[in-house]
Amino acid sequence: EVQFVESGGGLVQAGGSRRLSCVVSGFTLDDYAIGWFRQAPGKEREGVSCISSWDGYTTYADSVKGRFTISSDVAKNTVYLQMTSLKPEDTAVYYCAVPLGRDCRPEDVDSWGQGTQVTVSP
Numbered sequence: 001e002v003q004f005v006e007s008g009g010g011l012v013q014a015g016g017s018r019r020l021s022c023v024v025s026g027f028t029l030d031d032y033a034i035g036w037f038r039q040a041p042g043k044e045r046e047g048v049s050c051i052s053s054w055d056g057y058t059t060y061a062d063s064v065k066g067r068f069t070i071s072s073d074v075a076k077n078t079v080y081l082q083m084t085s086l087k088p089e090d091t092a093v094y095y096c097a098v099p100l101g102r103d104c105r106p107e108d109v110d111s112w113g114q115g116t117q118v119t120v121s122p
Helices: none
Strands: 003-007 010-013 018-025 034-039 046-052 057-060 068-073 078-083 092-097 116-121
Touching: 003 092, 018 034, 018 092, 018 116, 034 068, 034 078, 046 068, 046 078, 057 068, 078 092
Parallel strands: 010 116
Antiparallel strands: 003 018, 018 078, 034 046, 034 092, 046 057, 068 078, 092 116
């Protein structure tokens, strides 16, 4: 059974930083691309960033390029999202998940974890 345990969310002021972690079980990071997705109130879920651990290929949404960095630790089976220069519009529930393929699209995801709330105050 594939499981995702996200952590690291919380309340942060605009301009601040936060690091999210996702411990996965049921598969190894070398086998699949994995990424972070988010859903803000009243908005559709969107892909934030994805990584293919076997070759380091990464993708980022335009809205987070230059501010967020995705990384993975295969030995710990953990994927991270380092978020800097946070903005109120980054407020959302953040999920890690495995998309089918490398396009980091939420419609390519079959299974979701609980997510972790990130709230950025003005």
